[in-house]
Amino acid sequence: MKIQEITLYVNGIQYEFSIGNKFGQIPPGETLSQTLRNRLGLTGSKEACGEGACGCCTVIMEGDAITSCMTLTVDCDGKHILTIEGLADPETGELSPLQQAFIDRYAFQCGFCTPGIIMTSKALLDKNPHSTEEEIKEALSGNFCRCISQYHVVQAVSDVAGKAGA
Amino acid sequence: MYSDDFKPENYRYVGKNAVPRKDAAAIVAGKATFLDDFSLPGMLIGYTLRSPHPHAMIQSIDVDDAKKMNGVMAVLTYRDVDQEWKMGWPPQKPILCRHLRYIGDPVALIAATDLETARAAAEKIQVEYEILPCVTDGMEAIKDGAPQLYEEFPNNVVTPGYPPFQKDGPFWHLIKGDPEKGFEECAYIAEDTVEFAKMPAPLAPEPPGAVVRWEGGDDFTVWGTSQSGYILKIINSSVIPNCNLDVHTFNVGGSYGNKQSLGYQVMSAALLSMRTGKPVKVFQTKVEQMTAFETRLGSQVHAKIGMDKDGVVKAVKAEWVVDTGAFCNATQGQVGVGIGEAQLVMAKCPNWDLDTNIVVTNKQPAGIVRGYGGQELNSCLFLLIGRTMQAGNFDPLECYKKNYVSDGDLYTWRDGRTWQAHSINYVKAMDAAAEKFGWKDKWKGWGVPTWVSEDGRKVRGVGCGIIGNADIGEDNTEAYVRIVPDLVGNKAHAVLQCNVTESGMGQRSNLVKMVADILNMPYEKVEITPADTGINPTGFGLCGSRGTITYGHAVSSAAEDVKKKLFDLAVPYLEVAADAMELRDYGVGCKARPDKFVTWKKLIMQDLTLTGYGQHIENFSTPNFFIVFLEVEVDKETGRVEVKKMVGGTDAGQVIDPLMIEMQCHGGIGSASLDTALYEEHIIDPATKRPLTYNMIEYKWRPFNNFPEYETSILESQFDTFQFKAVGLGEIAGAAAASATMQAISNAIGVSVSTYPATPDVILKALGKV
Ligand code: FES
Ligand code: FES
Numbered sequence: 026m027k028i029q030e031i032t033l034y035v036n037g038i039q040y041e042f043s044i045g046n047k048f049g050q051i052p053p054g055e056t057l058s059q060t061l062r063n064r065l066g067l068t069g070s071k072e073a074c075g076e077g078a079c080g081c082c083t084v085i086m087e088g089d090a091i092t093s094c095m096t097l098t099v100d101c102d103g104k105h106i107l108t109i110e111g112l113a114d115p116e117t118g119e120l121s122p123l124q125q126a127f128i129d130r131y132a133f134q135c136g137f138c139t140p141g142i143i144m145t146s147k148a149l150l151d152k153n154p155h156s157t158e159e160e161i162k163e164a165l166s167g168n169f170c171r172c173i174s175q176y177h178v179v180q181a182v183s184d185v186a187g188k189a190g191a
Numbered sequence: 192m193y194s195d196d197f198k199p200e201n202y203r204y205v206g207k208n209a210v211p212r213k214d215a216a217a218i219v220a221g222k223a224t225f226l227d228d229f230s231l232p233g234m235l236i237g238y239t240l241r242s243p244h245p246h247a248m249i250q251s252i253d254v255d256d257a258k259k260m261n262g263v264m265a266v267l268t269y270r271d272v273d274q275e276w277k278m279g280w281p282p283q284k285p286i287l288c289r290h291l292r293y294i295g296d297p298v299a300l301i302a303a304t305d306l307e308t309a310r311a312a313a314e315k316i317q318v319e320y321e322i323l324p325c326v327t328d329g330m331e332a333i334k335d336g337a338p339q340l341y342e343e344f345p346n347n348v349v350t351p352g353y354p355p356f357q358k359d360g361p362f363w364h365l366i367k368g369d370p371e372k373g374f375e376e377c378a379y380i381a382e383d384t385v386e387f388a389k390m391p392a393p394l395a396p397e398p399p400g401a402v403v404r405w406e407g408g409d410d411f412t413v414w415g416t417s418q419s420g421y422i423l424k425i426i427n428s429s430v431i432p433n434c435n436l437d438v439h440t441f442n443v444g445g446s447y448g449n450k451q452s453l454g455y456q457v458m459s460a461a462l463l464s465m466r467t468g469k470p471v472k473v474f475q476t477k478v479e480q481m482t483a484f485e486t487r488l489g490s491q492v493h494a495k496i497g498m499d500k501d502g503v504v505k506a507v508k509a510e511w512v513v514d515t516g517a518f519c520n521a522t523q524g525q526v527g528v529g530i531g532e533a534q535l536v537m538a539k540c541p542n543w544d545l546d547t548n549i550v551v552t553n554k555q556p557a558g559i560v561r562g563y564g565g566q567e568l569n570s571c572l573f574l575l576i577g578r579t580m581q582a583g584n585f586d587p588l589e590c591y592k593k594n595y596v597s598d599g600d601l602y603t604w605r606d607g608r609t610w611q612a613h614s615i616n617y618v619k620a621m622d623a624a625a626e627k628f629g630w631k632d633k634w635k636g637w638g639v640p641t642w643v644s645e646d647g648r649k650v651r652g653v654g655c656g657i658i659g660n661a662d663i664g665e666d667n668t669e670a671y672v673r674i675v676p677d678l679v680g681n682k683a684h685a686v687l688q689c690n691v692t693e694s695g696m697g698q699r700s701n702l703v704k705m706v707a708d709i710l711n712m713p714y715e716k717v718e719i720t721p722a723d724t725g726i727n728p729t730g731f732g733l734c735g736s737r738g739t740i741t742y743g744h745a746v747s748s749a750a751e752d753v754k755k756k757l758f759d760l761a762v763p764y765l766e767v768a769a770d771a772m773e774l775r776d777y778g779v780g781c782k783a784r785p786d787k788f789v790t791w792k793k794l795i796m797q798d799l800t801l802t803g804y805g806q807h808i809e810n811f812s813t814p815n816f817f818i819v820f821l822e823v824e825v826d827k828e829t830g831r832v833e834v835k836k837m838v839g840g841t842d843a844g845q846v847i848d849p850l851m852i853e854m855q856c857h858g859g860i861g862s863a864s865l866d867t868a869l870y871e872e873h874i875i876d877p878a879t880k881r882p883l884t885y886n887m888i889e890y891k892w893r894p895f896n897n898f899p900e901y902e903t904s905i906l907e908s909q910f911d912t913f914q915f916k917a918v919g920l921g922e923i924a925g926a927a928a929a930s931a932t933m934q935a936i937s938n939a940i941g942v943s944v945s946t947y948p949a950t951p952d953v954i955l956k957a958l959g960k961v
Binding site: 176 | 212216221223225393394395396398443445446447476477850854859860861862887892895
């Protein structure tokens with residue numbers, strides 16, 4: 026089998042992997058969620074359903090929110106990926122406005138769904154900084170939150186949408 | 192909002208959201224640790240091969256090929272496991288067993304270096320099954336001739352009673368007064384068989400799991416996704432004789448009462464760790480969680496309820512069949528609470544005959560989910576209470592006010608003892624919530640819609656439901672508060688030592704607030720120890736909405752104890768009595784003389800610390816309360832029901848955390864509560880008995896863009912409970928939502944609907960359209 030190599034850019038850091046079934050290689054069936062969590066130690070995004078239904082594993086790839094459990098790492102060659110760990114300022118550690126809004130509004134209970142919800146919201150606001158409440162709810166329709174933090178989440182994301190510069 | 196007799200205290204932290212939760216920054220940054228984010232050197236992965244049949248006997252099992260695979264470290268079957276090591280109460284189910292009792296019952300256990308290898312090994316195991324007849328309905332299971340699940344349970348009826356809860360003997364049958372005579376005095380009587388038996392999924396986002404490391408001998412270290420490490424410890428300690436479990440928990444990704452004892456996860460990892468000598472992680476997939484982990488109990492009730500001409504319930508006779516699936520993990524405790532909660536909503540009723548049977552069936556195990564038996568029974572009984580109210584043409588709100596428990600009423604709680612309600616009265620809270628909802632305008636009478644669209648196709652109706660729980664004072668609990676002078680400078684910090692796992696309620700931070708308030712020191716300078724049964728004093732965790740009263744009491748008492756010790760130590764310095772002293776700026780001062788002051792650092796001997804101790808002793812005398820009002824819209828053409836508006840009301844005593852209590856109310860929409868009236872159910876294929884709702888795509892849940900308008904109505908009073916005068920709330924927020932929804936639907940369409948969930952099919956049938 027010809028050795029295939031891929032490059033990922035995760036939170037601004039470049040990673041090169043070889044694809045294959047030998048020790049240390051990425052098997053063709055490995056999901057992006059497994060690569061991020063198990064190889065890169067980026068355990069912020071969670072894996073819960075493993076079948077694209079809950080949004081807990083959401084990360085941003087090339088500007089789009091994607092479910093990393095449904096994405097094969099081999100298909101991500103050359104892609105720029107942002108995870109929840111990449112949101113805070115890398116130098117000062119200061120949280121992003123969206124993260125801060127989630128704290129200010131108490132927009133989580135158990136917090137297991139929160140990284141996925143923040144990443145989906147971030148992708149939305151990057152594209153549409155002035156999103157309306159309806160647009161926020163629609164964008165988050167694939168994110169499961171069983172503690173029912175939805176009401177506070179909408180407030181938190183709306184706060185940031187409301188403050189976005191014209 | 193305050194009730195009349197409440198004078199708000201101006202605490203520094205309690206009652207405010209002035210500071211974020213201690214773990215807030217970690218959660219939004221993805222740094223909070225959950226079990227699956229944790230790993231140990233040399234850790235193996237455990238995986239379970241499961242039964243494809245609802246009822247079968249293993250005829251032969253060959254694991255040789257699986258064992259030979261590279262990376263496979265152990266394969267266990269029932270032959271490798273002591274059949275006396277039984278789980279459940281009473282002990283009934285070996286960790287691995289030849290007799291398989293539900294689809295998903297463990298057949299073999301594999302430990303391997305990674306999950307893929309373990310799965311591949313499972314496929315190599317050869318099993319021959321003898322297929323047995325099965326029973327999946329609770330009422331069928333108790334009939335003579337029904338397939339038998341356990342030798343110990345004749346007619347599939349589980350031995351009643353749960354000793355840790357019922358020290359005076361088993362309690363499962365409430366008999367009081369003379370029901371027959373009581374019915375004679377009733378003006379309105381309803382009798383029927385009703386059920387809430389679709390056993391919906393609590394569906395915590397994080398699946399259940401555990402990492403176990405056998406330390407040799409009887410010792411095991413456990414890291415679990417349990418909302419209560421201590422409950423995990425006491426329930427599992429009797430499975431492997433003499434085993435000593437040191438239980439740690441991380442942040443838990445939702446539980447809703449469901450992830451507590453984790454018997455199979457812990458015991459399977461323990462077996463594999465003993466066999467391999469390595470730590471083993473067992474973390475279930477979502478499909479395993481939804482098909483083989485505990486779901487909500489099934490409930491079938493034949494009941495007769497009688498009400499007098501004034502709308503007061505005077506007699507109840509009921510037989511409650513509780514379907515606990517293929518495994519009974521102390522379901523007896525839930526039955527006790529269910530009986531208790533029924534009395535709280537019919538607290539003026541002197542005549543009772545409420546009998547119960549817990550039955551086992553060939554379905555996935557059913558166990559604890561928020562609502563704990565009370566919700567399951569309430570969802571049934573309220574269909575009948577509704578019929579008596581309708582017969583008397585009573586406004587339900589007015590009836591609830593007459594029947595709900597208040598100061599002085601007697602009831603039998605889950606311990607089988609009689610308790611008297613103390614210090615509570617919720618009539619004002621009912622009125623306040625009703626006003627917020629606009630009940631007076633919207634209530635048009637039984638079977639009458641509040642609104643009809645012009646073309647008559649869409650109709651709206653309103654309903655309301657109540658529930659309460661006295662478990663909020665349950666279980667003894669203790670805490671230490673230790674003052675530790677800073678090594679540098681003249682300040683100090685405090686360490687709160689108590690066993691509380693964070694599974695979403697923010698309670699760890701709220702307990703810290705209480706300490707900071709009592710010691711009058713900054714929240715940031717108070718730490719709380721990690722949840723760990725080894726280093727912490729006893730604490731049952733945040734089950735039964737008990738966190739506020741029980742931990743609040745123990746923790747506040749510990750803080751007051753250390754405060755008293757500081758005052759005693761300060762006497763020689765300040766030369767005044769303790770009642771003339773106050774705590775300020777990490778020291779003790781004289782109230783009247785600002786200049787008289789001594790630091791804690793000076794009072795506490797060099798390099799030592801000062802510890803206070805506090806405890807809470809179990810007490811069931813202050814039930815909490817929740818009322819939910821809601822309005823639904825029904826499309827009579829499609830049968831679709833939509834909840835348009837909800838108001839959740841309570842009196843919480845002193846509110847500890849305004850935003851979290853609001854979210855606890857919202858939580859009543861999730862975890863198999865409100866939507867059990869609309870679409871949440873486990874559907875089982877009648878032919879194969881396979882669960883068709885086995886994953887999050889097939890199982891219906893409420894998406895983000897489909898939430899009703901929700902308002903809370905939270906009164907504040909001063910209940911005589913503990914230092915901060917509060918009661919706990921969480922668990923009951925959704926427990927009456929399903930029955931209220933049925934009432935609202937029935938009023939909207941003018942036909943009584945009593946089948947959970949009221950799917951379009953049910954509605955169209957009720958309307959005579961299919
Ligand atoms: S874990 Fe990826 S969508 Fe659920
Ligand atoms: S906060 Fe727990 S699932 Fe969303």
